Amino acid sequence: MRTKRRIVQHVERERTVRGGRELHLTYRVADDHPVPAILLLPDASTPVPGAVLVHGYSSRKEHVAEPVGRALLARGVASLSLDLPLHGTRADPVQKQSMFDPVGMVKLWRQALADVRLGLRFLGARPEVDAERLALLGYSMGSFLSVVIAADDPAVRAVIVAAGGDLPEGTSFSGVARMVADPIRAVRRLEGRPLLMIHGKRDRTVTAAQARRLFEAAREPKEILWYDAGHYLPAEGSEAAARWLAERFGERA
Secondary structure, three states: OOOOOOEEEEEEEEEEEOOEEEEEEEEEEOOOOOEEEEEEEEOOOOOEEEEEEEOOOOOOOHHHHHHHHHHHHOOOOEEEEEOOOOOHHHOOOOHHHHHHOHHHHHHHHHHHHHHHHHHHHHHHHOOOEEEEEEEEEEEOHHHHHHHHHHHHOOOEEEEEEEOOOOOOOOOHHHHHHHHHOOHHHHHHHHOOOOEEEEEEOOOOOOOHHHHHHHHHHOOOOEEEEEEOOOOOOOHHHHHHHHHHHHHHOOOOO
16 A cells, blocks of 8 residues: 655745745655745635646756746646756756766656656645646656656646657667657557647757657647747747646636
8 A cells, every 4th residue: 555645845935926926935755855846826716727837958947937837827727837856956067967877867767757746746735726627738858757747647637748749760869768758658648638739840859750740649639739939939839838728627718
């Protein structure tokens, strides 16, 4: 029998923002490392939907909290943006060397998965949030994490993949990475949960071909939005993602 572990939070600061509240905090279980995060909570009298926002490689929580989290807040959807291992306030130049070691990379990947999964539990346990309406939104590297987690977690009711797709083909890295996490296999297991993909036509980091492969492998309902952009998507992408999610969860779109 799996023992439930209590999630502990520490709020560092809180302020009122347009449409709700912004909390800078950490969350953890037992003596595990604290995960830094930004929580945006809409003004509401009843529990609202929520989304965990997962940034990309070399990014940080602010880079998803500011554009996407704010757009969600305006539509009555809560969000939790976290710093992944070795990113943002968790950056460590010495530990970063482990990213170039296959064993270290797998360890970091598993830690990132655990941190995002715990973030889902933490967000769903908040009294302001409806645990029956949780979503994952991942950008670039964060999208790979989001699809893999959603495949195994029925608590995730909708998924948004921004600047993400299948692994690149024809490289030794992709062969090793697919043994650890296969986006194609994962996306097929969403099984009827809605998927939105947002991608730049000129993306050279995660190519349009990679995005199409992931989209074609996914089951309905699914939708893909293309922008005349590279790997960095325009502000309209954040607004479109927030509007789409609010519509799926019945909030003010």
